[in-house]
Amino acid sequence: MIELDGVTKRFGRGETANIAVDNLNLTIQPGEVVVLLGSSGCGKTTTLRMVNRLIEPSEGHIRIDGEDVLSLPTHVLRRRIGYVIQQSGLFPHRTVLDNVTTVPRLLGWDKKRRNDRAREMLELVGLDQASAKQYPAQLSGGQQQRVGVARALASDPNVLLMDEPFGAVDPIVRAQLQREFLKLQREMSKTVVFVTHDVDEAILLGTRIAVMKTGGHIEQIGTPAALLANPASEFVRDFIGRRDVVYDESGRAAGYKVETLFDDGTGS
Amino acid sequence: MTGIGLLADIPIWSGRQLAGNWDVIWYYTAQHVRYTLVAVGLGSLIAIPLSYGAVRRPSTYPALLTITNAIYAIPSIALFVILAPALGFTNDKPIIVAMTLYTLVILVRNIVEAIRSVPDSILRAADGMGYRPMARFFGVELPLALPGIVAGLRLAVVSTVSLISVGALVGRGGLGKLFKDGRDRHIVVELWSGVIAVVVIALVLDALVVLVGWFATPWRRAGTA
Numbered sequence: 078m079i080e081l082d083g084v085t086k087r088f089g090r091g092e093t094a095n096i097a098v099d100n101l102n103l104t105i106q107p108g109e110v111v112v113l114l115g116s117s118g119c120g121k122t123t124t125l126r127m128v129n130r131l132i133e134p135s136e137g138h139i140r141i142d143g144e145d146v147l148s149l150p151t152h153v154l155r156r157r158i159g160y161v162i163q164q165s166g167l168f169p170h171r172t173v174l175d176n177v178t179t180v181p182r183l184l185g186w187d188k189k190r191r192n193d194r195a196r197e198m199l200e201l202v203g204l205d206q207a208s209a210k211q212y213p214a215q216l217s218g219g220q221q222q223r224v225g226v227a228r229a230l231a232s233d234p235n236v237l238l239m240d241e242p243f244g245a246v247d248p249i250v251r252a253q254l255q256r257e258f259l260k261l262q263r264e265m266s267k268t269v270v271f272v273t274h275d276v277d278e279a280i281l282l283g284t285r286i287a288v289m290k291t292g293g294h295i296e297q298i299g300t301p302a303a304l305l306a307n308p309a310s311e312f313v314r315d316f317i318g319r320r321d322v323v324y325d326e327s328g329r330a331a332g333y334k335v336e337t338l339f340d341d342g343t344g345s
Numbered sequence: 346m347t348g349i350g351l352l353a354d355i356p357i358w359s360g361r362q363l364a365g366n367w368d369v370i371w372y373y374t375a376q377h378v379r380y381t382l383v384a385v386g387l388g389s390l391i392a393i394p395l396s397y398g399a400v401r402r403p404s405t406y407p408a409l410l411t412i413t414n415a416i417y418a419i420p421s422i423a424l425f426v427i428l429a430p431a432l433g434f435t436n437d438k439p440i441i442v443a444m445t446l447y448t449l450v451i452l453v454r455n456i457v458e459a460i461r462s463v464p465d466s467i468l469r470a471a472d473g474m475g476y477r478p479m480a481r482f483f484g485v486e487l488p489l490a491l492p493g494i495v496a497g498l499r500l501a502v503v504s505t506v507s508l509i510s511v512g513a514l515v516g517r518g519g520l521g522k523l524f525k526d527g528r529d530r531h532i533v534v535e536l537w538s539g540v541i542a543v544v545v546i547a548l549v550l551d552a553l554v555v556l557v558g559w560f561a562t563p564w565r566r567a568g569t570a
Contacts (some may be wrong), residue, residue, distance in 0.1 A: 129473055156475035166470030170488045170564045179474050212564040229473075238473075 079105040079128060079236060079268055081149070084137035086123050086293065096124045098293035101137070107235070108266035111298075112273060112283035114316075121272045125238050128270060129158045141236055156180055159229030159237040159267070163244045165221040167213040173199070173224050174209040180232040191231075198227035203257060219250035230265070237267045243278065255281055276317055280305075280330045288313050294296030301330045353399070358526060358535045359378050366535070377519025379552060380512075381505045383441050388448030388501060395449070396456040398481055409453060417450040421511045440512040447508060448501040455500070459493025460486050462520070492565065495558035498552050506547040510539075520546070 086098040098120040105111045111123035118285035126132040130151050139146045139238055146154055167176050174195050175182075181191035199209060202223040213221055222242060229237060243251045243258075255278060259300060264270065273279055279286045280301040287298040297309040302324060308314035356369045367393050399406040419427075424443045432438035471485045487494075515522030523539025526532070559566070 131469065131472055152475040152477045155473055156477075158473075160470070160472070160473035162466060162470055164466055164472075166466045168467060168471070168489075170485075170562070183475050183480075208446060212567045214564065215567055 078107050078140075078142055079103075079270065080138075080140040080170075081124070081128075082138045082140070084124070084127060084134050084139060086120070086127060086132060087135045094294060098127070098134075101293065101295060103272060103287065103295065103298070105268055107268050109284045110262060110269040110271055110282055112271045112279040112286045113289055113290035114273060114276065114279040114283075114286050116274055116291075116316075119253065119289040119291050121274075121289050122240055123293065124289075125240055125270050125272050128236075129149075129155050129160060151204070152171060156183055156232065157234055157236070159232075159234040161225045161229045161237070161239045161242040163241040165213070165218075165225035165245075167221055167224055167228070169213050171212075172209065173204070173211050173213070173216070176213065177225055177227045177231050177255070179228055184232060185253055194231055195227070198231050199224075201230070201261065202227045218246045220249075222246055222254060226261075230267075235268055236240075237269045239269060239271045241273055242271075244273070251278075276320075280320065282324060288316060346497065357402060358523070358530075361532050361534060363534050363538065366538070370520075370538050370542055373494075373520045373522050373539070374449070374546065377506065377509055377543070377546055378550070380437070380441060380444060380509050380517075380519055381546070383500060384444035384505050384509075385448055385498065385501050387441070388452050389498070391445070392449055392452035392456055395453050396460060399453070399457050400460050400482075401478070406457060413450040413453050416446045421447075421508060422514060425512070425515045434515075437517055439515070440509065440517040443512075444505050444509060445513070448505060451501045452497050455497025456490065456494050459490035461492070462493060463489045465472060473496040478566060488562075491558060491562050495561075498554045498558075502550045502554055503547045506543060506550065 081103040084098060085096070085102045085259070087094040087096050089095055094257065100121075102123060109336075113124055115121050122338075123132055127134045128141070128146065130146055135317075141154075141158070168179070170272050174192065177195040178191040178197050181194060186194070190241065196209065197204060199206065204220060204223050204227070208216065208220065208224075211225065216224065222245070243254045246254065259282060271279075271282060283301055285298055285300055286304055288296045288304065290296045297313045299302060299307075301322065304317055305320060305322060308317060322330045323332050323334050325331040356372050358366050360366070370436050388476030395409060399409050404495050421443060424446070425439045428439040428442055432442060467485065467489070468481070471481045476484065509519045510521030510524065512518030513525040518525070520539040523535050523542070527534075527539060
């Protein structure tokens with residue numbers, strides 16, 4: 078569980094201070110995927126980075142499983158949190174295997190344990206074992222992103238922070254990665270904060286979506302169905318747009334309703 | 346007298362021809378290579394922590410550059426004269442310390458720029474994984490800076506090979522001794538032997554640095570998808 082309690086981030090001081098995140102309150106339940114959705118500059122990435130303290134909040138508290146993140150040294154905190162970023166952020170000078178074992182190595186796991194774990198992770202994200210010895214530059218964008226996910230999961234953290242993880246790959250690969258992420262998440266039930274500006278991605282992946290607006294506050298938070306059915310404001314309505322979503326029995330978005338029209342040739 | 350004993354071990358060019366003098370060339374070549382490797386090695390050991398400081402505290406970088414530039418501006422003869430009373434007149438220390446100081450102007454700048462060129466996204470990923478600053482420096486920043494560092498090392502090696510010769514004027518100059526002696530005694534072959542050997546050493550050491558760099562960066566050889 079992640080709790081954000083009155084979290085504010087100001088860049089700069091005094092009169093000229095720029096408020097990036099404004100008094101944010103948000104509780105993310107275990108196993109939930111909360112998507113922070115908004116256009117660039119809305120504070121979604123700043124919010125995410127405050128959870129692992131890549132950015133320190135100006136005010137407020139963030140707790141993970143009840144523990145204040147400020148009570149731990151940053152490196153201890155971060156080794157407990159999986160982190161996936163756009164463009165994968167893989168280390169170009171390390172093989173795939175060594176990339177995946179990064180956090181276990183920092184945690185001091187012995188070599189056999191971490192390599193076994195890495196091979197397991199590669200299989201989990203759908204990469205063949207031959208790729209273990211390759212360097213990131215030898216992989217496609219989609220494969221790199223899979224390695225990024227494997228690396229984030231390697232030490233089996235409860236919490237996963239994903240910062241536009243599928244933003245840099247082409248739409249077909251993205252759709253595939255999204256589906257596989259959903260499948261993985263069903264098995265693993267991590268507590269996930271997922272940042273994106275892609276409405277479709279948010280609807281597909283989010284158990285709840287927090288629509289954020291410039292100035293860093295949440296305009297509306299709710300399940301995809303609730304947001305689509307009852308947008309709280311014009312802003313949310315405009316941002317989400319009109320989409321006919323089909324839901325599965327658990328209430329998750331399963332896809333879009335497609336109406337196939339037969340052209341009768343009259344052009345009407 | 347110890348001075349005479351020392352001199353007795355040092356081979357001296359005899360005659361006006363090359364034949365029979367290979368041991369002289371070899372003796373000074375070995376000395377030249379040794380000075381170069383020690384100076385560039387020590388220079389690197391000093392430049393790396395200085396660069397770490399400059400990268401972590403960018404406000405210190407301009408001052409560091411000014412200092413290394415100022416040292417480089419001191420003429421080498423003057424530097425030997427300044428260093429000799431403290432380090433001794435009859436050993437290798439003044440030349441090695443002087444050469445080490447000169448390498449800093451090249452190495453610090455190259456290492457700092459190379460480290461700064463490491464993409465932000467990679468550093469953020471490293472921070473996000475829980476790297477501590479020192480481990481990030483040695484585990485991520487320095488290896489990724491290697492291509493730029495190698496470029497700096499090549500320059501430092503070649504410039505040191507060239508600069509060392511001046512040490513001949515104070516009796517410690519590797520192959521510089523051959524130009525000095527060749528000129529003083531009007532032995533053209535000796536003079537040219539020194540010049541050619543200096544150029545050969547510079548080229549060979551430069552190639553060695555490239556080779557070591559090539560082995561140290563396997564990811565750059567792996568090709569792309």
